[in-house]
Amino acid sequence: MRNPLPDIPRREDRAAGEDLVRRLASSEATAFVSYHPYLARLAGKPTNVHIVPLLDMVRMPRDSIQDGLWQEMKDSLRTRAWDVLVLDQRDWLIEEARAAGYREVAGVFADPEVFWPVTGYHTRPEWIFAPEERLDADTAAVGSDSLHHAIGP
Numbered sequence: 001m002r003n004p005l006p007d008i009p010r011r012e013d014r015a016a017g018e019d020l021v022r023r024l025a026s027s028e029a030t031a032f033v034s035y036h037p038y039l040a041r042l043a044g045k046p047t048n049v050h051i052v053p054l055l056d057m058v059r060m061p062r063d064s065i066q067d068g069l070w071q072e073m074k075d076s077l078r079t080r081a082w083d084v085l086v087l088d089q090r091d092w093l094i095e096e097a098r099a100a101g102y103r104e105v106a107g108v109f110a111d112p113e114v115f116w117p118v119t120g121y122h123t124r125p126e127w128i129f130a131p132e133e134r135l136d137a138d139t140a141a142v143g144s145d146s147l148h149h150a151i152g153p
Helices: 011-028 037-042 051-058 064-078 093-099 144-151
Strands: 031-033 084-088 102-107 124-129
Touching: 011 037, 031 037, 051 064, 064 124, 084 093, 093 102, 093 124
Parallel strands: 031 084
Antiparallel strands: 084 124, 102 124
16 A cells, blocks of 8 residues: 655645745735746736646747747746746746846745655746846845845745
8 A cells, every 4th residue: 555645745845835825925016936826826816827838839840829929928028027937946937037137036945945846847936036127236135125025035
């Protein structure tokens, strides 16, 4: 008989996830959570596309529909549709976010051992990005700007 206990998230994982949801909920910032859009919904924010199915749609071979979907994603970054991006360590959007002027302002979790999935793809939220024009000395140092402070660890 198989023991299911290793497949249940630990108390620390749940607390870390609840803390992230609380930080998202306490901020007025619009948030794009690439691999975990359910976290935005739990925080009372509008949900967004999950990055993996979007990437499955826009990978080669492409036609005008896929080109349009990917262009809409890039345009949303360029026009600052989100105040913050919560991106994973293996996130396909990091390069596009940087090209659109977003910069890393904080890590998501202080503890490198928490909030890892016990099944499925081994990835977790790692970084909070914000538009470069909103960064100053305080936010660059994971500082006091309320937008970033409310989300950062």
